[in-house]
Amino acid sequence: MAPTFRQIQAFLAVAEHLKFVKAAEELHVSQPALTVQINQLEAALSIKLFNRTKRQVSLTAAGKDLLPLFERIASDMDNVMAASSDIHEARRxxxxxxxxxxxxxxxxxxxxxxxxxxxxxxxxxxxxxxxxxxxxxxxxxxxxxxxxxxxxxxxxxxxxxxxxDHICAFYQKGHPLEGATGNLKLNDCVRYPLILTSLNSSVRVLFERSMAREGVEVDIAGEANYMSTALGMVRAGMGVAILPMSAIDAGNAQGLGYRPIDAPWLNxxxxxxxxxxxxxxxxxxxxxxxxxxxxxxxxxxxxxxxxxxxxxx
The missing domain is CATH 3.40.190.10 (Periplasmic binding protein-like II)
Incomplete structure (x- = not known):
């Protein structure tokens, strides 16, 4: 079996103090329990790590060779625990x-x-x-x-x-939609050439569903992936764009007029x-x-x- 991290900690504590009593105190375990962990580590590695007598504990040659490797493992584990804590606490x-x-x-x-x-x-x-x-x-x-x-x-x-995100009609200033009274309906917009977003956009999908609901055919004057492009088409006089109100921020609607469309299912x-x-x-x-x-x-x-x-x- 591969060594456990607890066994590695036991080895490092004994290697530091060269006394089982002090190492056990540092790790808050009993001396017999610490001895078991060292024995299990040596068995797992098939290597003797300490020379032990009644009066003295010392590292074997193999123990000295493995000491820096185990220290690196312990350091890496400390880094893992610190990084995990940072992630858990959203610090990194x-x-x-x-x-x-x-x-x-x-x-x-x-x-x-x-x-x-x-x-x-x-x-x-x-x-x-x-x-x-x-x-x-x-x-x-x-x-x-x-x-x-x-x-x-x-x-x-x-x-x-x-x-x-409420859906609106964007048009040039002076367009007939600007002076229309009452709430703007979808049927008011489809009288004019329309500029729509591309077929795989969420706004277009909602618009197509609304058209099917209303049973209305439309004149599509232009299509665009980005709202800034659609607004540019409006600015060029190509038609009325059906876009979310957020196009005001995302697409530079300066100089254009807009009105929300009264169609909750279109939002x-x-x-x-x-x-x-x-x-x-x-x-x-x-x-x-x-x-x-x-x-x-x-x-x-x-x-x-x-x-x-x-x-x-």
């Missing part, structure tokens, strides 16, 4: 997340800046990707957790509610996505809390905090 480590570009542009940087003040030795790696990619990265363990929308049932992941619910079969590390849990605090504390936030149960997402 790495957090890897994948999130929607809109969240990465607004809330994540604020949470990171605050988090760095209280956890300076924790690094946060952020991947801003589209909705389907987030889920796949979580399932492949490429990240600790994701921030996105669950659009289809998937038993491999679980989602904790975080934010609600995007964003949550923390993690594997159903696993649990987050302590440092990742601490960063989730930092994100929640950032989401709730933003003044005039384009997102609304939405701490719901998993079934609500």
């Amino acid at each position: 480590g790495v957090v890897r997340i994948a999130c929607l570009p809109s969240v990465a542009a607004r809330i994540v940087p604020i949470a990171m800046a605050r988090f760095r003040e209280t956890h300076p030795n924790i690094r946060v790696h952020v991947r801003d990707v589209l909705g389907e990619e987030i889920v796949e990265m979580v399932k492949m363990n490429a990240v600790d957790f994701g921030i996105g929308a669950r659009l289809t049932p998937d038993r491999e992941i679980k989602v904790e509610g975080f934010l609600t 995007r619910r964003i949550g923390f996505i993690r594997k159903a079969s696993g649990s987050l590390s302590p440092v990742a849990e601490h960063f989730v809390k930092a994100l929640q605090d950032a989401g709730e504390s933003l003044p005039n936030a384009t997102f609304q905090s939405s701490r719901r149960s998993d079934s609500a997402i």
Whole structure:
């Protein structure tokens, strides 16, 4: 059998004091128990480590050769315990997340800046990707957790509610939608050429479902992966963009008008996505809390905090 760490500690204590009585006192064990541990270590190694008489204890040549190796093992174990404590207390480590570009542009940087003040030795790696990619990265363990929308049932992941992102129509100033009275309906928007996000985006999936619900056909003037590109198309006069309100921060909507669309089923619910079969590390849990605090504390936030149960997402 391989030596145990307790046996190695026993060897080091005896090697230091060269007295079993003092070594036993240091380790808070009885002398007979200490003797058993040394005997077991010697049996495991098939090597005699100490010369023992009634009056004297000394290291054998083999014991002297193994002493620095056992000291290194003990030092490594101390480092392991210290590192484990740091990770448990969120004093060091790495957090890897994948999130929607809109969240990465607004809330994540604020949470990171605050988090760095209280956890300076924790690094946060952020991947801003589209909705389907987030889920796949979580399932492949490429990240600790994701921030996105669950659009289809998937038993491999679980989602904790975080934010609600209201869907809006973005248009050039002076567009007829700007002066329309009452709540803006989806049918009011589909009268005009539309600019939409790409097919694998969460906003597009919600929009397509809404169109099927309304039974309406639309004129798609342009598609874009990123909201900044979609807003650029609006600025160029190509049409009306259907985007989440967070595009105000993520895509530079300066000079454009926008209005929320009154269609609750179109709003995007964003949550923390993690594997159903696993649990987050302590440092990742601490960063989730930092994100929640950032989401709730933003003044005039384009997102609304939405701490719901998993079934609500």
